Amino acid sequence: MQNFVFHNPTKILFGKGTVASIGDETVLLGKKVLLVYGSGSIKNNGLYEQVIQSLHSAEATIIEYPGVQSNPVLSHVHTGIELAKENNCDVVCAVGGGSVIDEAKAICAGATVQHDVWKFFTGKKSVRNPLPLTTVLTLAASGSEMNSGMVITNTETSQKFGFANKHLYPKTSILDPTVTCSVPADYTAYGAVDAVAHVLEFYFTTVDPYTPVQDRLMEGLIINAMESCDRVLQNLNDYKARADLMWTATLALNGLTGAGLGKVGFPMHMIEHSLSAFYNVPHGAGLSAVIPGWMRYHANRQAPRFAQFAERVFDIREGSVEKKAEQGIEALSAWFTKVKSPTNITALNIPGKDISKIAENAMTLAKVWRMKDYNEKKIEEILQKCL
Amino acid sequence: MQNFVFHNPTKILFGKGTVASIGDETVLLGKKVLLVYGSGSIKNNGLYEQVIQSLHSAEATIIEYPGVQSNPVLSHVHTGIELAKENNCDVVCAVGGGSVIDEAKAICAGATVQHDVWKFFTGKKSVRNPLPLTTVLTLAASGSEMNSGMVITNTETSQKFGFANKHLYPKTSILDPTVTCSVPADYTAYGAVDAVAHVLEFYFTTVDPYTPVQDRLMEGLIINAMESCDRVLQNLNDYKARADLMWTATLALNGLTGAGLGKVGFPMHMIEHSLSAFYNVPHGAGLSAVIPGWMRYHANRQAPRFAQFAERVFDIREGSVEKKAEQGIEALSAWFTKVKSPTNITALNIPGKDISKIAENAMTLAKVWRMKDYNEKKIEEILQKCL
Numbered sequence: 001m002q003n004f005v006f007h008n009p010t011k012i013l014f015g016k017g018t019v020a021s022i023g024d025e026t027v028l029l030g031k032k033v034l035l036v037y038g039s040g041s042i043k044n045n046g047l048y049e050q051v052i053q054s055l056h057s058a059e060a061t062i063i064e065y066p067g068v069q070s071n072p073v074l075s076h077v078h079t080g081i082e083l084a085k086e087n088n089c090d091v092v093c094a095v096g097g098g099s100v101i102d103e104a105k106a107i108c109a110g111a112t113v114q115h116d117v118w119k120f121f122t123g124k125k126s127v128r129n130p131l132p133l134t135t136v137l138t139l140a141a142s143g144s145e146m147n148s149g150m151v152i153t154n155t156e157t158s159q160k161f162g163f164a165n166k167h168l169y170p171k172t173s174i175l176d177p178t179v180t181c182s183v184p185a186d187y188t189a190y191g192a193v194d195a196v197a198h199v200l201e202f203y204f205t206t207v208d209p210y211t212p213v214q215d216r217l218m219e220g221l222i223i224n225a226m227e228s229c230d231r232v233l234q235n236l237n238d239y240k241a242r243a244d245l246m247w248t249a250t251l252a253l254n255g256l257t258g259a260g261l262g263k264v265g266f267p268m269h270m271i272e273h274s275l276s277a278f279y280n281v282p283h284g285a286g287l288s289a290v291i292p293g294w295m296r297y298h299a300n301r302q303a304p305r306f307a308q309f310a311e312r313v314f315d316i317r318e319g320s321v322e323k324k325a326e327q328g329i330e331a332l333s334a335w336f337t338k339v340k341s342p343t344n345i346t347a348l349n350i351p352g353k354d355i356s357k358i359a360e361n362a363m364t365l366a367k368v369w370r371m372k373d374y375n376e377k378k379i380e381e382i383l384q385k386c387l
Numbered sequence: 388m389q390n391f392v393f394h395n396p397t398k399i400l401f402g403k404g405t406v407a408s409i410g411d412e413t414v415l416l417g418k419k420v421l422l423v424y425g426s427g428s429i430k431n432n433g434l435y436e437q438v439i440q441s442l443h444s445a446e447a448t449i450i451e452y453p454g455v456q457s458n459p460v461l462s463h464v465h466t467g468i469e470l471a472k473e474n475n476c477d478v479v480c481a482v483g484g485g486s487v488i489d490e491a492k493a494i495c496a497g498a499t500v501q502h503d504v505w506k507f508f509t510g511k512k513s514v515r516n517p518l519p520l521t522t523v524l525t526l527a528a529s530g531s532e533m534n535s536g537m538v539i540t541n542t543e544t545s546q547k548f549g550f551a552n553k554h555l556y557p558k559t560s561i562l563d564p565t566v567t568c569s570v571p572a573d574y575t576a577y578g579a580v581d582a583v584a585h586v587l588e589f590y591f592t593t594v595d596p597y598t599p600v601q602d603r604l605m606e607g608l609i610i611n612a613m614e615s616c617d618r619v620l621q622n623l624n625d626y627k628a629r630a631d632l633m634w635t636a637t638l639a640l641n642g643l644t645g646a647g648l649g650k651v652g653f654p655m656h657m658i659e660h661s662l663s664a665f666y667n668v669p670h671g672a673g674l675s676a677v678i679p680g681w682m683r684y685h686a687n688r689q690a691p692r693f694a695q696f697a698e699r700v701f702d703i704r705e706g707s708v709e710k711k712a713e714q715g716i717e718a719l720s721a722w723f724t725k726v727k728s729p730t731n732i733t734a735l736n737i738p739g740k741d742i743s744k745i746a747e748n749a750m751t752l753a754k755v756w757r758m759k760d761y762n763e764k765k766i767e768e769i770l771q772k773c774l
Binding site: 001006007008009010011012013014015016017018177210213216219220221223227243244247248251256259260 | 388389390391392393394395396397398399400401402403404405564597599600603604606607608610611614615627630631634635638643646647
């Protein structure tokens with residue numbers, strides 16, 4: 001195990017009826033609240049009214065900032081920062097999925113500085129004193145509700161960049177699984193794929209060859225993400241299944257899986273970010289299109305690791321190490337297919353001739369994330385396996 | 388999954404060389420430090436000097452309070468509280484295992500109130516504003532370094548009572564596995580047994596019949612506690628094994644396993660507390676003497692749960708549900724025997740004629756912990772299976 005610091009101070013309120021606490025939890029941090037949300041789907045399922053009522057009961061002053069899009073864009077972050085500054089907001093409350101929470105974090109970071117918030121994303125500045133954040137989560141996927149990271153797309157430069165900072169953990173996040181019951185099957189599956197991808201990134205990129213404690217945690221989370229997603233897809237209103245999927249996705253990227261692994265990378269996300277920077281595909285769909293190819297490229301180089309994955313996640317016990325490694329990848333691909341998430345980029349209508357453009361774009365992120373073991377040629381080779 | 392609040396704000400610094408940070412981490416909370424430790428074993432392995440040097444470098448004023456015994460006693464807590472008050476201490480720094488950290492928490496709680504600290508243990512008062520706590524952990528076992536609970540023995544009343552309070556999480560805990568390399572084989576094993584017991588308590592007492600996310604986390608922790616303990620017992624200086632055991636024991640009782648299980652009990656600990664209140668047996672040894680009997684009593688009542696335990700923890704796949712349940716208990720007992728921890732109370736020289744006395748004592752704790760499904764007769768029946 002590698003040395004690590006683990007400090008996750010986010011308070012989680014989980015379960016039915018917890019949305020009613022968002023007002024009290026938020027005004028603990030300040031009365032003037034920037035309320036960030038998306039395209040308005042929260043107005044269709046009653047959540048918007050619940051949040052407004054709770055904030056009003058807690059005597060908050062609300063400045064609304066709707067319109068966050070999936071794959072949130074820098075220009076909308078900028079406008080949100082201006083609004084927070086103009087109104088001297090004390091606190092930001094995000095009601096939405098990972099995109100809304102990510103954008104809210106960027107607004108928190110940018111609202112207390114004079115320079116462009118993008119400098120945090122390019123590593124030129126470091127966050128020190130952001131506005132505090134509370135969240136009401138509406139989608140089991142990103143883990144943003146209990147971590148300090150975010151991803152924003154700069155459409156001017158076609159860069160989808162992310163960073164994390166210890167001051168950007170939400171203070172309180174409310175996870176009521178009933179809120180997610182209105183998420184349709186496709187986005188439920190993409191969310192589960194995202195959670196699985198978060199675990200896979202750490203599982204297959206750790207520099208430590210022996211991390212048994214983290215391994216079993218990660219393997220359990222992957223199994224649970226798949227199983228609970230399958231149950232939800234049988235019945236979108238299955239509260240227990242929604243709850244299991246929601247908590248699994250949170251645990252999949254709250255720092256625990258990576259604690260002790262040492263330096264890890266996010267190569268699958270890196271490549272997917274370039275797909276969605278160009279084509280605006282759903283994040284989870286982009287991930288499942290990249291993951292099998294990425295895994296096939298690496299399986300022979302780390303066969304024992306891939307075989308362990310196959311054995312423990314899919315109970316594949318027969319055959320050579322290489323054979324098990326291969327069967328594990330096929331089993332995961334089969335699950336993607338089962339939940340109707342694409343297993344290659346061709347299914348996303350991304351042509352093979354674009355591969356070099358995608359690889360070039362991905363390299364700009366590889367540099368920012370200091371992923372020194374990647375170059376354009378390698379990314380192109382991986383993408384060839386994703387066709 | 389049941390509704391829950393999860394909020395664990397303890398900062399963990401894990402790994403080689405982290406002890407040097409204890410001074411800086413502690414003086415963040417105040418300059419006047421009550422340094423709590425045990426019988427002085429930390430003076431034999433160099434740890435005491437490291438801590439003193441780090442505190443001095445950080446310009447702390449140190450008031451030393453040694454002499455905490457295993458199964459820490461209320462009278463020693465009282466004297467520590469007086470010392471903290473007399474010296475207007477700002478912060479408590481505990482250097483030791485679970486006993487030392489538990490006593491330090493009780494001192495933190497008692498140092499800011501006028502009434503007897505025991506009132507917190509009997510539920511008559513609630514902690515609101517304790518002194519802050521930092522810790523340097525020396526034994527992988529109790530999980531106290533990352534939770535808000537403690538257990539103290541009142542020798543006047545022969546009561547070994549425990550409670551938890553959200554204000555009593557350590558602010559920072561330092562976990563350097565090298566520090567644990569001087570722990571002998573027997574206490575290493577007892578520590579691992581304690582960690583396993585913490586998981587078993589929740590696993591078998593949850594009121595929720597279906598908790599797949601928590602189950603896989605718990606099953607993984609039990610496997611890791613056993614496997615890493617086995618590796619340590621092969622070579623007491625195996626850093627990697629010590630690290631795996633240390634982090635496993637912390638995760639085994641930091642709130643994650645129980646989040647979503649609803650009301651859980653601590654019946655094995657309840658009975659063991661009565662053993663060690665009378666006989667001063669090592670906590671882990673007392674637990675392994677109680678666990679198989681407790682499990683045999685319950686196996687028929689919850690056979691599918693016990694069968695799942697057998698399947699997933701010990702890979703027992705053949706036979707009926709009842710048969711698997713039984714084999715799982717035997718496999719766990721066999722592991723206790725392998726690591727030389729007793730599997731019944733007879734091995735601890737506790738005579739069968741004392742069973743009613745032990746059951747009567749355990750019932751006083753059952754009342755405080757509100758374990759309404761226990762009575763003296765039931766505890767006696769369980770203890771009969773522990774002979």
